[in-house]
Amino acid sequence: MTEVVIAGVGMHEFGRYNDKDYRTLGSVAAQRALKDANMNMKDVQAAFCANVYEVSASGHNVLERLGLPGIPIVNVENACASGASAVRLAYQAIKSGQYDIVLAVGFEKSPRGFLHGAGYDHWQESTGLGANPLYFALNIHEHMVKYGTTKEQLAHIAYKSHKHAVHNRYAMFRKELSVEEILQARMVCDPLTLYMLCAPNDGGAAAVICNKETAERFTQNYVTIAASVLETRRRRDMFVPAVSAPAQASYPFLAERAAQSAYKMAGLGPEDIDVAEIQDVDAGSEIIYSESLGFCPIGEGGPRALAGETSLGGRIPINVSGGILSRGEPVGASSLGQIAEITWQLRGEAGPNQVQGAKVALSHSEGAGGNSCVTILVK
Amino acid sequence: MTEVVIAGVGMHEFGRYNDKDYRTLGSVAAQRALKDANMNMKDVQAAFCANVYEVSASGHNVLERLGLPGIPIVNVENACASGASAVRLAYQAIKSGQYDIVLAVGFEKSPRGFLHGAGYDHWQESTGLGANPLYFALNIHEHMVKYGTTKEQLAHIAYKSHKHAVHNRYAMFRKELSVEEILQARMVCDPLTLYMLCAPNDGGAAAVICNKETAERFTQNYVTIAASVLETRRRRDMFVPAVSAPAQASYPFLAERAAQSAYKMAGLGPEDIDVAEIQDVDAGSEIIYSESLGFCPIGEGGPRALAGETSLGGRIPINVSGGILSRGEPVGASSLGQIAEITWQLRGEAGPNQVQGAKVALSHSEGAGGNSCVTILVK
């Protein structure tokens, strides 16, 4: 059975770069990943490129900067899960024996402010229902009502994120914030304040996916993809851009289904995960997804986080890179950024945010349309 | 070895539909393809959705109309070759045994006028170099200089297209035009007049891709995918958005490389093709590509077309559906439309435009970024 590995990863720092276009953001990330794998574009046999906001042939225009080997290039758009969807296509192409070396690269130069174009119908947008943060706010509010999750727990998630991000050169926000500052910041969608929501920004991230034998010709510093899963919204998932769902819908919801598939594929369980990057597009989502992914019982995500279980040094460190809350979200690049971060964790290269002895790591992304990707890497 | 087949195809008529959004165009095409295959969304295990101009999760929003089975959905963007790129991903997913039934659907509600966002750098656009038709015009002008191709031959291509399209309910322009009308129409980019260039428009097209054994549980009316190839621009291809190329670049250019790969994959040659839909984004492109694909010697595309070789009843009928010149080009749907047309040809269902006894058919699409897809179907 083909073992599929990540031979190299690279990121362009996430932030706001008025003087750089998406070509630069993407090609810098791709080149860093190729260099990390001791390769160049000539070694690559196919490429999957993840982007949301450019119109046409964006991956072609990014990779052209690094050479024109004439390989098949396909642009992929799956909202926040675009990058991980590209990784999954690369994984499948290697697994099936179609190729030996595939590049996955994500890049975005996000428009400023609320993201548009998430697939809402006109009437949803014009009447005020077409805004992603509204879904995040409603989901966590229901969680607060049902399980007693508190605003202080939400603030703690943002506090933890910013505290960790101080040490991450790839993060946009690298200043520690107090719980008070977070709670007193402008309210965007109750109960989520400005610092509890991620900011769309600019950046790039890439991974070189290979079969193990081929990777070993270039580098010994690879990690294995144990699972790569993409699942899409079902009726019971009240997720962007759904207007209705069955009452008293029972689990599993989208992220839980994706996680269950990934655990099955990897032959592992949540108890085996040493470090995770999950879709903290807002503080509430980190709490909810930490439960959906099986890291704690449903309803206990808030108290467990507050008790330090998900901080660096805790039982299951989550988003110790600073996560999306601190990195910001260049949509097409975001989930590939997670995969770069957990690759560094498994390689012991995460610096001050290193989770000691990390051997199994998980990345989870989830976005508009109802896409959920779970990727599990092992050392 | 898994035999990969098309179990059903469907199109939403290409045209201009101010009262329909992309969700309708895509879901009608998908539903027609599913119905043609005697299936519904519940039978589908994964979907690849081709679109250029929508922002996010467009395929999800299209397929939601037909049910929410929770299957992986990935949106694909490869300019004019988006649809065929989606088919290729579906083909590979079936071929590798990952899935048994995959849906490929393309849809577009094109902006009006010159298409924007083809990947040009700002300076190209602001100085007047950022327009696709300019590349088409330059390519055919060089062909005229080198091989003596004439304006009358170009006009004949448009004449032939419109004549055939009269019988195609899926085409936008269904009125026969005289060679004089075509030559005297407004000059857009010398030597290409308005009627020698395709119009961006609205539409949808879809195909259900299966392994043969699974298809046979639903329908006996399938055709086999003998080849599905995607290649990308190399340095020698002076194609959108390239600014330079080597002097005296020698063949093979992009379309020729893609064709050679496809013929090799199918174990067939151009002499085996009974009917072809090729990227007649303009009249010149049909001439050039008819040569690149091996249907006639380089430089003879114009005279052979004028002699009737590529008309219905000729030696190698090309674009007898009316092609892109008459169907118009809903970018994300266009190449899936070609695949639907040649599927009907192989099934003997092309009505007045039926190529008698067609057993092997080819579709070729080529677009911005330098994407070339060649798909070969056999009965």
Next chain:
Amino acid sequence: MEGLVKVPVKDGLFQFTSPSPMLIVSCCSACGELVFPKQDYCPECCTDTMEEKTISSLGKLVCFTGITSPPPGFKGEVPYTVGIVEFPEGIRILGVMTEKNIDRLIPGMDIEIVMDTAFIEDEKEYLTYKFKPVQ
């Protein structure tokens, strides 16, 4: 807003001419699944087995949020509130609420559906359904 022509923000979302406004849903004749807005195919069965129905105008508020900055494409006025209401027929629906802020909203409270102005455009009053706390 007297004198303005009243039009729904989208056809087929609700009945607004009858005395009590009602949301229009689709109900699957095969599996019973309810969907709002109405659609042709059942999200569970993936077949065109849907029948049009209206649902009760009374439900319970599950959760809510308040919004102060206009999201993209929004044509109404800020601040406003949005909630999810659960109806006795077995469906949860997302909607704008009549309250401008969340101060008086309580999870579990009774909600009725009313017709209200979404926005005014081209001298037309666009109507949408809103969730109103039952006094």
Next chain:
Amino acid sequence: MEGLVKVPVKDGLFQFTSPSPMLIVSCCSACGELVFPKQDYCPECCTDTMEEKTISSLGKLVCFTGITSPPPGFKGEVPYTVGIVEFPEGIRILGVMTEKNIDRLIPGMDIEIVMDTAFIEDEKEYLTYKFKPVQ
């Protein structure tokens, strides 16, 4: 256009301050491939083996077209013409021509590179390279 600040449409495309304007290309030190505009990686070798060079200002016109409607993002004036010129160093380059229409253009004619106004914006004259028939 006296008094306007002259700026290139993009840095690094050409030298426009020297007496005779010249295009800036990259030349691969490994395989000799020439690329315009300059870039860091060789399109053939895929390595960062590129050296900056300028090329001859004289070439031959391969083909051309005339455009009468402004394409998206175009800031200059219609009608204008575009051509592909082949330079003796072994590279073909796409560019706007100085002629407004194609009447006097002949395939194979000698062309020189000149600097000319692309468009005026914010009181700046944006310069680009253009292909001019040698009289």
